[in-house]
Amino acid sequence: MKMNKYVERIYNGIIKENPTFIIMLGMCPTLAVTTSGNNGLYMGLTTTVVLAMSNLLISALRKFIPDKVRIPAYIVVVASLVTVVQLLLAAYLPVVNELLGIYIPLIVVNCIILGRAEAYAAKNSIGLSLFDGIGMGLGFTLALSIIGSFRELLGAGTIFSFKITPDSFEPISIFILAPGALFTLAILTALQNKLKLPSATNGSAGNNVGCGGDCSHCMGSTCTTNREEISSKAETSKVTIAKKSEAGDTQNQK
């Protein structure tokens, strides 16, 4: 039975709450790094390592970290891990280090890592948090590889650097440039919404989304309690609008 719980975390990360496709976290690396399948894969795996370790450490330290300074504490943990990973990459996989460049240090501020630390690792046991990190990381890797391969296929005619398309096909090079990333992601999300598939943008991503989901009705809240704030703000805004219109009427009469 206990094993099932761990497997469930991995399944949850890859399919049910896929961080890119469904929870829509970590959009920066998703947009910036997926110029090819390889880049997506490397970025995903690097993030997986950091995510698993940070979930493990934060879960282990969850009783010691005071609630008021938890975010800085998480960032210190994540930043240390990223530094370790970056030095390891520079030493043993310099090619990857050069390919990903500035995006490796930027893993520190990856929303998925802070999101999982806040939403999961800070509340659950060490083992579960580790597997949650691995699952989320693998889901991220899968999503980045798929998006990267798609863009690489259209933009360069290759998948993981293997030439696929016939010579007569001239690659549509906009797809490996920045606009291509936005087009790909936007069309994907539009299809998800049209076909009513689970996605954070239509509020059907489940309760475990850090911010509560539903981007179209997001009120610019602090994310963690978005769900409650959306409903409460909707109530208060109705009241204030009514008040304002009353005030406006009286002013006009004056």
Place this chain on the structure above:
Amino acid sequence: MSDLFHVSAAPHNRSPITTKSIMQDVLLALIPAGIFGVYNFGINALTVIVVSIAACVLTEYLYCRFMKKSATIGDYSAVVTGLLLAYNLPSNFPIWMTIVGSVFAIVIVKMLFGGLGQNFMNPALAARVFLLISFPVRMTSFAVEKLTTPNTADYIKHGFVALDGVSGATPLAALKAGESVDLWKMLIGNTGGTIGETSAIAILIGAAYLLFRKVISLRIPLTYIISLAVFVLIFGGKGFDMTFVLGHILGGGLLLGAFFMATDYVTSPITRVGQIVFGISLGLLTGLFRLQGGSAEGVSYAIIFCNLLVPLIEKVTRQTSFGKERAVREK
């Protein structure tokens, strides 16, 4: 009961001007430039035009079918988009790339934002920029103009077949390289370039028709062209060289863009002051892109960039309605 007592809700008097009639006028006005393009570049140009229009109309029809919306192809706007896109392509552009551009213009830029009236950018120009970024070599290698004394063999060899080595420099590229240009040729249109942009006279004939029919006003095109001329005069580094300034006005897509694409109702400001601001910013940006940018041409980038500014321009230049002004001051 007589007709005088007929009761109905407002409006009672409808304008005969419809989207359809405006689009038909624009199409008519675009015909001279098209005829000259086909004359200048041969049958390839006609193929690009036909494919582009067909692809745009078919895409819009299929999109409406697929999304279960009533078909909007009856207003001819897809035809105009297709025609304008074709005019912005080189005559030897591959057919499948033309289709990709048409689909992008209709689906991504126009229909996904809600169809005609909701698109925040000129679809044809957005598609041109999409193609320019995607296939930079294809988009900037222009077939040389038709040979001046065509014997049949030469014509078949050069007029119908895209030449690889002899891609003629457009007048703008020549200007950028510091060479002199033949203004007379540019006026007639016997130069290299995209299908619809080369002949200044053909475009001006169409523009005159639109002005006569009051489909467009001179506010945007005139401020656009004058501000570009002033910009080029001041920052061109050629002093008071009229050939240089006129070359910039007649060359490239300026006239086509100023009269047919910057004046697009959907993507230009509706306020009068706003239109002048719009025209001036277009001129300044085009001048900046042409003189300082990497490529010789900057009209399409300038127009789609200013399309994005339109909501802001309208917000700033909106007239305060009568009686509102005072209340604002009291605050």
